[in-house]
Amino acid sequence: xxxEYLENGIGAVMRELGFHEQxxxxxxxxxxxxxxxxxxxxxxxxLPLLVQxxxxxxxxxPLRYTETLMPANRxxxxxxxGDAPDDLPVMDSDVSVxxx
Numbered sequence: 436x437x438x439e440y441l442e443n444g445i446g447a448v449m450r451e452l453g454f455h456e457q458x459x460x461x462x463x464x465x466x467x468x469x470x471x472x473x474x475x476x477x478x479x480x481x482l483p484l485l486v487q488x489x490x491x492x493x494x495x496x497p498l499r500y501t502e503t504l505m506p507a508n509r510x511x512x513x514x515x516x517g518d519a520p521d522d523l524p525v526m527d528s529d530v531s532v533x534x535x
Contacts, residue, residue, distance in 0.1 A: 455493050458492050461487055
């Protein structure tokens with residue numbers, strides 16, 4: 436199997452296959468990269484990776500596991516809880532902790 440572009444995303448493909456992602460949990464941590472990871476991300480000495488692990492579920496059934504690696508000096512994670520309005524400025528992609 437080789438990767439291919441999914442125009443409507445993995446969620447749409449899962450729905451087409453009859454799976455319905457209802458909820459998920461995330462675990463976010465940091466660790467030092469392996470040498471291969473440091474080379475791939477162009478990281479200098481002492482720069483950690485953020486690691487986000489996500490499992491999506493349909494009821495109690497796990498459907499999908501995703502691990503995302505991000506250089507900690509170039510990424511931030513924004514989480515919102517509840518039913519926040521879509522037009523809140525904090526939800527805009529230009530909000531950055533790196534500018535403060």
